[in-house]
Amino acid sequence: MAQVDFKGKTFDVDEDGFILDYNQFCDEWIEYVKDQEGIDEMTDEHKLVIKVLQEYYEKNGIAPMVRVLSKLTKFKLKHIYELFPSGPGKGACKMAGLPKPTGCV
Amino acid sequence: MKHETPLLNQLESGPWPSFVSDLKQQAEVRAKNEENIEFQIPVDAVEDLLGVLELSYVDGTTHWKHGGIVGVFGYGGGVIGRYCDQPQNFPGVAHFHTMRVAQPGGKYYTAEYLRDLCDLWDLRGSGITNMHGSTGDIIFIGTTTPQLEEVFYELTHKFNQDLGGSGSNLRTPADCIGSSRCEYACYDTQALCYDLTQEYQDELHRPAFPYKFKFKFDGCPNGCVASIARSDLSFIGTWKDEIRIDQEAVQAYIGGEMPPNAGAHSGRDWGAFDIQKEVIALCPSDCMKYEGGKLEINNKECVRCMHCINVMPRALRIGNDRGCSILAGAKAPILDGAQMGSLLIPFIKVEEPYDEIKEVIENVWDWWMEEGKNRERLGELIKRQGLQKLLEVTGVTPDARHVQEPRSNPYIFWKEEEVEGGWDRDIDEYRKHHQR
Ligand code: HEM
Ligand code: HEM
Ligand code: SF4
Ligand code: SF4
Numbered sequence: 139m140a141q142v143d144f145k146g147k148t149f150d151v152d153e154d155g156f157i158l159d160y161n162q163f164c165d166e167w168i169e170y171v172k173d174q175e176g177i178d179e180m181t182d183e184h185k186l187v188i189k190v191l192q193e194y195y196e197k198n199g200i201a202p203m204v205r206v207l208s209k210l211t212k213f214k215l216k217h218i219y220e221l222f223p224s225g226p227g228k229g230a231c232k233m234a235g236l237p238k239p240t241g242c243v
Numbered sequence: 244m245k246h247e248t249p250l251l252n253q254l255e256s257g258p259w260p261s262f263v264s265d266l267k268q269q270a271e272v273r274a275k276n277e278e279n280i281e282f283q284i285p286v287d288a289v290e291d292l293l294g295v296l297e298l299s300y301v302d303g304t305t306h307w308k309h310g311g312i313v314g315v316f317g318y319g320g321g322v323i324g325r326y327c328d329q330p331q332n333f334p335g336v337a338h339f340h341t342m343r344v345a346q347p348g349g350k351y352y353t354a355e356y357l358r359d360l361c362d363l364w365d366l367r368g369s370g371i372t373n374m375h376g377s378t379g380d381i382i383f384i385g386t387t388t389p390q391l392e393e394v395f396y397e398l399t400h401k402f403n404q405d406l407g408g409s410g411s412n413l414r415t416p417a418d419c420i421g422s423s424r425c426e427y428a429c430y431d432t433q434a435l436c437y438d439l440t441q442e443y444q445d446e447l448h449r450p451a452f453p454y455k456f457k458f459k460f461d462g463c464p465n466g467c468v469a470s471i472a473r474s475d476l477s478f479i480g481t482w483k484d485e486i487r488i489d490q491e492a493v494q495a496y497i498g499g500e501m502p503p504n505a506g507a508h509s510g511r512d513w514g515a516f517d518i519q520k521e522v523i524a525l526c527p528s529d530c531m532k533y534e535g536g537k538l539e540i541n542n543k544e545c546v547r548c549m550h551c552i553n554v555m556p557r558a559l560r561i562g563n564d565r566g567c568s569i570l571a572g573a574k575a576p577i578l579d580g581a582q583m584g585s586l587l588i589p590f591i592k593v594e595e596p597y598d599e600i601k602e603v604i605e606n607v608w609d610w611w612m613e614e615g616k617n618r619e620r621l622g623e624l625i626k627r628q629g630l631q632k633l634l635e636v637t638g639v640t641p642d643a644r645h646v647q648e649p650r651s652n653p654y655i656f657w658k659e660e661e662v663e664g665g666w667d668r669d670i671d672e673y674r675k676h677h678q679r
Contacts, residue, residue, distance in 0.1 A: 153326045154312045154313060154324060156312070176316045200617075203453060203617050204452075205451070205612060205613075215449055216445075216449075219319075224315075224316055224317075224318075225314070225318070225449060226319070227319060227410075227450070228313070228319070232312075238312050239312055240309070240310050242455065243310070243311075243312065243320065243324075243409060243410050
């Protein structure tokens, strides 16, 4: 486990840079992750993806399947990669503060 | 060596090529560094790998942490992240990610290409590889996160070479060597494998599926790439017309001039070749006969099992009307049990640009992507929703070849439109004829 200090906030993160505790999520986290994930400017579309992921996670306790994320945001997968170059898992979920994807990745 | 490895050292004896000796050699090459390489990951990565492996031999448990999410921008897979759970003792493998690199059809290489790859990996990785992963990829074993984009840049810009697949997507397709060096090949496995790999790059690099999905291509039912057991869609070559018989060559086998099975059993004395015992009597359909010095095959009954052709390759050849069968649903045991592919398309022509085949694939995907549950393989969806559903979505008319045997239980579903009068019935109408 490592700690990251950014703009007066402290985050506990793992090796892949995911926060360990969803409750530590805050706007500073978005700002911090943005650069690592190849994002120049946060747009309303970025924010919509983050919001949808968080609402789904809070309601269901898991991240949505890619297809569900596409349906909820009405963004095609291609567009999600345009927004988050490392994709919905490593990019968007990390920024939204969701737990790290697992399984045969 | 940096760590004592008494248990691993025992694996240096014996005749089989020792992975321990090879790793030690690689460790030494890095330590000496005669080529003055500016190693981008710790020079002692290989020594630390041996060290952590020895520890696992001692305590009988793995020392890699759970999971790992790393990759390159633009792709959702291709790299398997991995971190050691004893980073202070084995800093050289604190990061030890695996990169999957797309392999060429049939795994044919030139020395130049491999040398280039090795130069790249010696510089930016551990220099250790797996040639190849079970799915087919060239596997680069062990590098750090900052090197991933660097390796990817050089692969794509210098070698015109892409990553393989990982995650819930189309994984790297693989093929048997096919017509490149095999007279049994019923279609060009490498051409089809390559074409579909290129066609579906998007599905391979950016996970969009409920779970993983694999293609494999066998040129004939011998199954040298084991597609029937290891791919969600399995393409197995076959033919529709007659087995071609060269009667003179048949005589050469009987006369002992040609060894049966191309000499595959020459390590032991099995006696003189007996066509009756070794071919005719072993034909599963019992559709061959040898009479009056002539071999005959009732091709209508032949199931194209390959046995007779395998025994007498110089005398018997595959037919001229060729194509492939498509089987669906193979998977390993998790979750609901192992499956091999079930026959979906008995025969389909394999002709560029493969439109018919692509239609089958895309119909299967449309169904599974919509209906598949999270982490449900195609084979499990077929179990859950039924083979009928698969036939429906692929527009295939059910026929006897779709089953090994008909069902024995009578829990048969009918569609409402198939039943006269439908399902809406009035109990009062019934009561008119049947008192309570
Ligand atoms: C429940 C978890 C997992 C399951 C069910 C699973 C299953 C499989 C299966 C069925 C294959 C294909 C074997 C073949 O084609 O013959 C495979 C390949 C592979 N898996 Fe997994 N796996 C899991 C987790 C992992 C994890 C966590 C890693 C690494 C950290 C991993 C690394 C690999 C590698 C390197 C290959 C070979 C890939 C290739 O040949 O291209 N797997 N896995
Ligand atoms: C149209 C209505 C029904 C049909 C067509 C039907 C049909 C059947 C059939 C084919 C069996 C299997 C017989 C065997 O394998 O030997 C069976 C077993 C049975 N049925 Fe029905 N059944 C009907 C209604 C009912 C009702 C209303 C009840 C109870 C109130 C009932 C209770 C049972 C029981 C307990 C068995 C199991 C007997 C055993 O396993 O030994 N059935 N039924
Ligand atoms: S699967 Fe058939 S065609 Fe392919 S290499 Fe094996 S024997 Fe030859
Ligand atoms: S291929 Fe198999 S089934 Fe067909 S004739 Fe030969 S042995 Fe018999």
